[in-house]
Amino acid sequence: MPESLTRAIRWDTVVGTLLIVLLLSFGFVDGFGNALNLSFLIGNTLPIALIALPMTLLVVSGEIDLSVASTAGLSGAVMGRLWNAGLPIETIIPLCLLLGVVCGLLNGLLVTRLGLPSLAVTIGTLAAYRGVAQIVLGSDAVTDFPPRYLDFAAGRLGGTFVPRALVPFLVLLAIAVVVLHATPFGRSLFAIGAGEEAAWFAGIRVRRTKLLLFVATGLMSALTGVFWALHYASARYDNATGLELSVVAAVLLGGIDFDGGRGTLGGAIAGVFLLGALQNVMSLEDVSAQSQIVVTGVLLVLSVLGPRVARQIAVLRAQSSG
Template identity: 90%
Template sequence: MADTPLTRAVRRDTAVGALLVLLLLLSFGFVDGFGNALNLSFLIGNTLPIALIALPMTLLVVSGEIDLSVASTAGLSGAVMGALWNAGLAIETIIPLCLLLGVVCGLVNGLLVTRLGLPSLAVTIGTMAAYRGIAQIVLGSDAVTDFPAAYLDFATGRIDGTFIPYAFVPFLVLLAIAAVVLHATPFGRSLFAIGANEEAARFAGVRVKRHKLWLFVATGLLASLTGVFWALHYASARYDNATGLELSVVAAVLLGGIDFDGGKGTLGGAIAGVFLLGALQNAMSLLDVSAQSQIIVTGVLLVVSVLGPRVARQLATARASRRAASPVP
């Protein structure tokens, strides 16, 4: 079989999936309490915020862009949710308004990148600070905890007789939709083309700016949904909810084989990376590894995930150069 970008991505997916299986086997065998239903439910529930944002972030990175404001958007969504609940609005009204807010946040990022031509890294670092500041203005230092019991139960409960959280079911629906969009539609194929060579994609008739704008909007929407879920799952709406979550999302996506330069990767690999990181953090917590050490591990994985593909490309280029230079017998 020819060595194509797709086959290389599939091999990376297989490697990440194998690491996930190995980690789970080791954790079940050697980490006390890892395999009980309550802990597995906590593992999935605590990983879901990362997994939710990883869905649109994967598509965004494939297209060659990134959004570092996702955690601040989630925090802003949670803060607005708490403020509106304190103001007496019904939760059924509040949640759609929070999702609309996420769309606006994503739209701002997208317009700054696609219409003004600003780099997404710089733009979203700026809006990361701005959205978090607005969240603090909206809710201050208050913590809102008295949300309706039915919503709290859905965000924290699990299907009877299993370790699977209720919230995992809608996530699987969103995962299926994202997988179809990225891997089975012309829109998804155009994202790979944009990430590989934006100018070539534009000359081929791809609406590059429009596609990227939609991706930023989708990322804002899923980030705000994550903010709502976070507030309900942890039964607390605060302005600093989800602080630092963007690091975990980016680390997990890159760990799963999505190339930071764009144009390569699969959603399956990204989600495997998400749950690999989630299982690793869970196992470290059960082994009483400090939170600071867990952050260090996440940072190291992020660096390795970025360096790995580049080193592999350089080695492949060097081997190809040596073959070309070697005399033909």
């Protein structure tokens, strides 16, 4: 087993263990363990988890997309505008997903064809997509979506705490795990992240691969925007504002190396639900939204610093033992 993968698994184990320990500890927090709150926790975490799937693949390849929350907001705004215009929801949702593909394609082309850094490009489109969303819907809030769609996005399976929307997410998660960890395409992502030039000489079509990842990220962001509008029964231009910080923090917390080439999807999802559980407990304890943002920012710094410190310690131990 490659050394980098071994380290990633060890980090995943730490994050997964920490998640279990914290969940057991949070059981003593008043109201945390009841079915309604657990359903809220999972439902509120699903938007982060949905975007984390393609974001993990993108960061593994050495790129990042900070426009994901704005793409989700734009998707929700278009959904509300088209619903007000009288289009059926069955037509609106595919159009919103197509819009997400266009947004991701634009990001990908700017990065892969013009050679621009993804961090700078997606900071720019973050602002641009959010501005377009405001133009599309203004300050209106659309809430009268079909009840069956609202129930699917916010309802639970039978009398359990499990949200209905968790089932399709688990299907998407299984597909993403297979793609990243059990296919040549997934192995090519690790190769690109470890060394783009070496991957190109090895015959990997680097630019096309990255373009596909940006498109997939845009598609999933648009899907998240649709889910957000239905889950919270409100389509607004500012839906999902700030969500990109939570997604990046959760993915990096799960052990995905910001420089690319390392990490597992299991670790990323453990990071997502670890962050979601922390935010849920802080809400139960009446911690202000501003303080929650501070905690998320601190976790983002620690998630970048932690794996690097662990690797440095491993290198020093190897040198001293040698």
